[in-house]
Amino acid sequence: MIIQFICRAILLGVPLLYGSTGEIVTEKSGHLNLGIPGIMYVGAISGVVGSFLYENSCGNDIANMSPLLAVLIPLLCAIVGATLMGLIYSFLTVTLHANQNVTGLALTTLGIGLGNFLGASLINITKSELPSIALTKTSSFFAAKLPFADKLGWFGDLFLSHDFLTYFAIIIAIVVSFVLNRTRVGLNLRSVGENPATADAAGINVTKYKYVATCIGSAIAGLGGLQYVMAYANGVWSNNAFGDRGWMAIALVIFALWKPSVAILGSFLFGALCNANNYIQGLGTETQELFKMLPYVVTIVVLIITSMRKKREHQPPQSLGLAYFREER
Amino acid sequence: MAKQPAIELKNITKVFGKVVANKDVNLTAYRGEILSILGENGSGKTTLMNMISGIYFPDEGQIFIDGQEAVITSPKDAFSYKIGMIHQHFKLVDVFSAAENIVLGLNEGKYNLNASAEKIKEISEQYGFELDPAKKIYTMSVSEKQTVEIIKVLYRGADILILDEPTAVLTPQETEKLFNILRRMRDDGKCIIIITHKLHEVLSLSDRVSVLRKGEYVGTVETAKTSEAELTEMMVGKKVSLNIDRSEPENVQDRLVIEDLECINREGVKILDDITFTARSGEILGIAGIAGSGQRELLEAIAGLQQVQYGEIIYNDPKTGEKEDLRNKTPMQIRELGVRLSFVPEDRLGMGLVGNMDIVDNMMLRSYRKGKSMFLERKAPKDLAMHIIDDLEVVTPGATTPVRRLSGGNVQKVLVGREIAASPTVLMAAYPVRGLDINSSYLIYNLLNEQKKKGVAVIFVGEDLDVLTELCDRIMVIGSGRITGIVDGRTTTKEEIGLLMTKSKQQGDDCNG
Numbered sequence: 055m056i057i058q059f060i061c062r063a064i065l066l067g068v069p070l071l072y073g074s075t076g077e078i079v080t081e082k083s084g085h086l087n088l089g090i091p092g093i094m095y096v097g098a099i100s101g102v103v104g105s106f107l108y109e110n111s112c113g114n115d116i117a118n119m120s121p122l123l124a125v126l127i128p129l130l131c132a133i134v135g136a137t138l139m140g141l142i143y144s145f146l147t148v149t150l151h152a153n154q155n156v157t158g159l160a161l162t163t164l165g166i167g168l169g170n171f172l173g174a175s176l177i178n179i180t181k182s183e184l185p186s187i188a189l190t191k192t193s194s195f196f197a198a199k200l201p202f203a204d205k206l207g208w209f210g211d212l213f214l215s216h217d218f219l220t221y222f223a224i225i226i227a228i229v230v231s232f233v234l235n236r237t238r239v240g241l242n243l244r245s246v247g248e249n250p251a252t253a254d255a256a257g258i259n260v261t262k263y264k265y266v267a268t269c270i271g272s273a274i275a276g277l278g279g280l281q282y283v284m285a286y287a288n289g290v291w292s293n294n295a296f297g298d299r300g301w302m303a304i305a306l307v308i309f310a311l312w313k314p315s316v317a318i319l320g321s322f323l324f325g326a327l328c329n330a331n332n333y334i335q336g337l338g339t340e341t342q343e344l345f346k347m348l349p350y351v352v353t354i355v356v357l358i359i360t361s362m363r364k365k366r367e368h369q370p371p372q373s374l375g376l377a378y379f380r381e382e383r
Numbered sequence: 384m385a386k387q388p389a390i391e392l393k394n395i396t397k398v399f400g401k402v403v404a405n406k407d408v409n410l411t412a413y414r415g416e417i418l419s420i421l422g423e424n425g426s427g428k429t430t431l432m433n434m435i436s437g438i439y440f441p442d443e444g445q446i447f448i449d450g451q452e453a454v455i456t457s458p459k460d461a462f463s464y465k466i467g468m469i470h471q472h473f474k475l476v477d478v479f480s481a482a483e484n485i486v487l488g489l490n491e492g493k494y495n496l497n498a499s500a501e502k503i504k505e506i507s508e509q510y511g512f513e514l515d516p517a518k519k520i521y522t523m524s525v526s527e528k529q530t531v532e533i534i535k536v537l538y539r540g541a542d543i544l545i546l547d548e549p550t551a552v553l554t555p556q557e558t559e560k561l562f563n564i565l566r567r568m569r570d571d572g573k574c575i576i577i578i579t580h581k582l583h584e585v586l587s588l589s590d591r592v593s594v595l596r597k598g599e600y601v602g603t604v605e606t607a608k609t610s611e612a613e614l615t616e617m618m619v620g621k622k623v624s625l626n627i628d629r630s631e632p633e634n635v636q637d638r639l640v641i642e643d644l645e646c647i648n649r650e651g652v653k654i655l656d657d658i659t660f661t662a663r664s665g666e667i668l669g670i671a672g673i674a675g676s677g678q679r680e681l682l683e684a685i686a687g688l689q690q691v692q693y694g695e696i697i698y699n700d701p702k703t704g705e706k707e708d709l710r711n712k713t714p715m716q717i718r719e720l721g722v723r724l725s726f727v728p729e730d731r732l733g734m735g736l737v738g739n740m741d742i743v744d745n746m747m748l749r750s751y752r753k754g755k756s757m758f759l760e761r762k763a764p765k766d767l768a769m770h771i772i773d774d775l776e777v778v779t780p781g782a783t784t785p786v787r788r789l790s791g792g793n794v795q796k797v798l799v800g801r802e803i804a805a806s807p808t809v810l811m812a813a814y815p816v817r818g819l820d821i822n823s824s825y826l827i828y829n830l831l832n833e834q835k836k837k838g839v840a841v842i843f844v845g846e847d848l849d850v851l852t853e854l855c856d857r858i859m860v861i862g863s864g865r866i867t868g869i870v871d872g873r874t875t876t877k878e879e880i881g882l883l884m885t886k887s888k889q890q891g892d893d894c895n896g
Contacts, residue, residue, distance in 0.1 A: 248477065248479070258488045
């Protein structure tokens with residue numbers, strides 16, 4: 055029971071981990087990307103469209119499908135879709151100096167609208183009875199467990215039973231953490247987010263760093279959307295099922311104090327909090343809804359504590375949300 | 384040993400729009416010497432040095448480094464010529480450690496902060512710095528931050544160092560320490576250029592002094608063969624007659640009496656100390672001083688915008704004859720008391736006017752509380768706006784044009800016009816003619832003179848000594864937050880004011896007037 059609860063929490067937490075790792079990379083370059091919910095949504099639908107086309111081209115027969123292509127095609131589609139969204143965001147905010155909050159919110163609206171449009175179109179093509187598309191064959195490749203997972207009891211369940219995108223999320227978070235703190239590129243990126251004028255004077259290409267960080271961050275976030283559809287939802291896409299996971303990912307960035315390593319554990323905690331209502335007996339529907347706000351309550355508590363402690367390392371990048379004009383140095 | 388010229392400037396000219404920042408400047412700095420660049424505010428010292436360090440590119444002229452012509456278009460180019468500039472405003476990332484800041488942007492192979500820290504320690508020992516490479520910038524004092532900046536350029540191998548007013552933020556002890564380090568670097572064969580306007584520092588530190596005045600190169604003298612008087616004369620130049628009207632003060636009464644005023648700024652540094660003076664009605668009191676000597680804080684303290692640590696600001700109300708203490712009152716309280724202070728801040732658009740609002744709305748910033756109904760009274764401000772546009776010849780498409788779109792001179796006219804319209808008894812104006820053309824400047828001078836004739840006590844903070852000596856009845860000089868002298872505007876000379884401006888703290892105790 056406890057093992058099952060933890061596994062469920064991890065499964066729920068992984069999309070958040072992708073989203074917040076991506077957002078951390080972006081925010082470290084000084085850009086508050088509120089388009090993350092839309093970008094994750096686009097990542098998800100791009101993957102769905104990719105695998106839908108591949109499944110159809112194989113005649114809907116799992117025997118004809120190559121496991122490698124079945125995984126790679128949705129993966130690439132999700133990355134490309136999300137990166138394009140990131141490009142729109144960086145072009146507007148870096149090159150045109152548009153307001154970051156407005157741009158981000160607009161992208162969220164655009165992303166969700168685009169996702170719903172494509173989703174509804176696919177449902178229409180399949181002439182399905184239900185308002186959803188099932189890509190269970192592709193999903194079976196995504197959800198493949200590691201060998202021995204079933205044979206090692208609780209250990210196997212806890213550590214080996216997850217889909218590969220879960221391990222990938224943790225690896226990405228660790229790699230991002232390493233790059234940010236232990237490499238020259240990370241130092242340069244952090245300086246761009248803290249004080250772009252200083253970075254510029256030190257000969258760092260501020261615009262390049264902002265673009266690349268935003269696009270890579272978006273690509274990572276897009277994978278979160280894909281993981282949700284393929285692993286959590288077993289390949290079943292229905293419009294708006296993704297819910298408010300994107301916003302939770304942004305809340306997780308604050309909770310994790312802009313540290314990807316903290317975000318790993320934070321995402322599992324958020325997953326557990328989201329899911330706790332299903333494991334507590336005798337809750338009414340209205341109390342269940344109250345439980346769903348726990349991740350946000352925790353985030354607010356963290357915000358209050360860090361604001362009171364005033365430790366500079368726990369604050370957001372100093373120039374977060376500010377456009378950088380070179381002429382003003 | 385014959386000295387090697389490290390850097391030579393030939394006929395350097397730089398123009399910003401219509402303003403000539405540097406004109407035909409020739410300058411040579413040698414290895415193993417400290418060269419001071421001396422000049423008043425706006426004489427083009429920083430612009431000139433920014434051209435050497437790659438922030439600006441000269442419009443005309445050539446730069447030679449070690450005898451070879453050099454083209455410096457970016458800070459990176461400057462580094463490749465081993466030129467390092469320490470700016471007045473530090474370029475550091477607050478949450479990074481000293482070492483992280485020092486290696487930022489470098490590409491020297493493997494990223495290893497421990498190895499960098501070792502190298503930083505070597506440099507520190509060589510020149511006598513004290514610095515912990517792991518210390519975070521935000522926990523550092525100003526002087527430590529400066530140390531980081533200096534080591535940053537040394538770490539990159541710079542052997543021509545340019546320091547832009549390095550002592551402005553330092554205590555006397557820290558200054559002495561810095562000078563010792565600079566002397567060691569000179570003995571090590573480096574070329575040091577230091578921008579300053581403090582005469583005693585020039586004399587104690589540098590080998591040679593080059594003087595700039597209003598963007599032009601005046602000359603270079605050897606420090607050992609010069610004197611404060613000679614340098615001051617080179618700095619301020621010959622008197623230029625401006626023919627500004629100046630009437631005799633009439634009906635003079637003490638309006639503002641300030642005693643022992645002391646203020647501390649946000650960083651906890653004492654910015655005003657022991658300020659005692661009287662502003663009289665029907666008189667223009669000029670305030671002269673190097674920028675940042677406390678002029679702004681003084682005006683803000685009187686206007687109620689700056690916390691006063693100690694001292695008194697007594698206002699003699701001309702209507703009731705009562706004395707009011709303005710100390711630590713909010714601007715609103717000062718108004719409610721019937722004390723009328725009109726304040727023209729240095730930063731026209733930042734504190735005086737709202738750029739995106741039109742002239743009428745900006746007038747309403749002063750009057751919006753006056754109406755009796757729940758709706759805003761728009762008629763009076765609109766009349767006032769039209770009145771100002773007509774009287775002061777403001778060039779604008781109309782009263783509803785956002786102020787931001789007007790030229791600097793017209794913005795200033797709107798601001799001064801509004802402040803004068805409140806019929807003040809004390810009018811304080813900080814740099815009201817900065818950036819204005821000659822005609823607009825005269826218009827402002829005439830406005831101030833009119834106010835003086837009406838019996839207003841005018842306080843005028845200016846930077847052009849010619850204007851100060853022709854417009855003001857008395858001139859108060861501040862240096863480093865202290866009054867270094869109060870002189871009669873009719874009998875004083877530019878040299879006298881120039882000397883008072885650059886006086887060091889210990890000397891500044893004789894106040895007359």
